Amino acid sequence: MSKPTLYTCFSPALLHLYDVKRTIVVVIDVLRATSTIATALYNGAREIIPVDSVERCIQLGTQIECITAGERDGQVAPGLQYGNSSFEYPESFIKGKILVLTTTNGTKLLHMALAKGATEIITGSFLNLSAVCDHLIAMKKNVILGCAAWKDKPNLEDTLFAGAVVSKIKEHFSINCDASHIAENLYGIAKDDMYEFLKKNDASHYHRLANYGLERDLRQCLTPDIANVLPEYLDGKLVLQR
Template sequence: MKAEKNKLPSLSTCLSPSLLHLYDVSSSIVVIIDILRATSTIATALYNGAKSIIPVDSVAECIKLGKQMDVITAGERDGKIADGLKYGNTPLQYQPEFIKGKTLVLTTTNGTRLLHMALAEGAQGIITGSFCNLSAVCDYLAVQKKNVILACAAWKDRVNIEDTLFAGAVISRIKNNFHQNCDASQIAETLYHQASNDLFAFMRDKNASHYLRLMGYGLAEDIKFCLTTDNANILVVYESGRLLLR
């Protein structure tokens, strides 16, 4: 039985971008996780008909592409719309009547930065994960038979609750398809099982830092949306510089 387990691909959790260099990214599918709010916004925009999303790691690059291409430019820094951009990182903004058939160029404090880090490390494949597309992510990973790293965007390299909860949700569903020897995954799954009955209440009761930050901006509905399972249940894959619905 032990020999059979060792033949399975590995499943690991990276709780902060500052730890990514410790993992074998080049032989793995990397799942970019930024629940509040980048990967939730990405799934929602594509679910609602966006043609593609171009993730960039700076506001300047976002503005530059906006001048060169017929796109919507959007992004945030520290939870607020970034200076020089008209639109932010709220998934509720990207309704079909606004985004359908359009390309979105997006930059965020944590999520798009982590995606570019994974690219620089030579990730074998990149998808984005959120509670909004939890089932699609799990269904995809379970059949790929490849090593997986659940990479949490965190908050400026500091571990956060919501990304850890999502990693735990994935692990709880697909762990039997993988070999695991990862304490971070154990922590994530344990936390998720404590919170799973009401993720929003858990974030509130634990005074989660990003919960408090976004509540301070009046974004309670954003938080609730981002913690809802499968409300934009599509697979998001990074290919040739763009995030696409697959």
């Protein structure tokens, strides 16, 4: 029996090059959307509604009882209540609540994958690395690791996460994809201290968040399996897969 395929897409701008139909798409936005999604659901959020604009987020906030949150360029977007830091969503605050979330890059990729006919969409971050890998192995379906990037430009942190996934599940897939090999090799170099790797290599998002004093967020977002749940996109919402 032939193995399913695995591809890595470094940017939403490249998604049109891949056959998204009949695939599981893993949306990766390590700094910080998919890390926040894993954290909020792990801490008991009822559901997360990802939207692609601040305006839509604000609109939903007037229609349903929810928390409106999101960022633009790493800062809380005007008109929203909260930002995109996982530290803002402890269990004592988020349990049982609906979170409406908009981000610069992650929600854009999610909606693109949906429009292109993905079989399933899940979100991945280092915080739920094992849950993602275990699910992809169990499903035995074609996979695209979709990096949200930064305004369509590839970034190091999403590529590192894709590489971590490839390194853990490659024996179960047919991988004829240079992007996946690039990601895996980069992860092999960085895995012992990814924070220092991003810092030493002048990662753009490292500087963006560090300039806002968010080093603690950076370290949190690079820590494996501390919110090890599987967020799945169903009927317009991200929920925990049962």
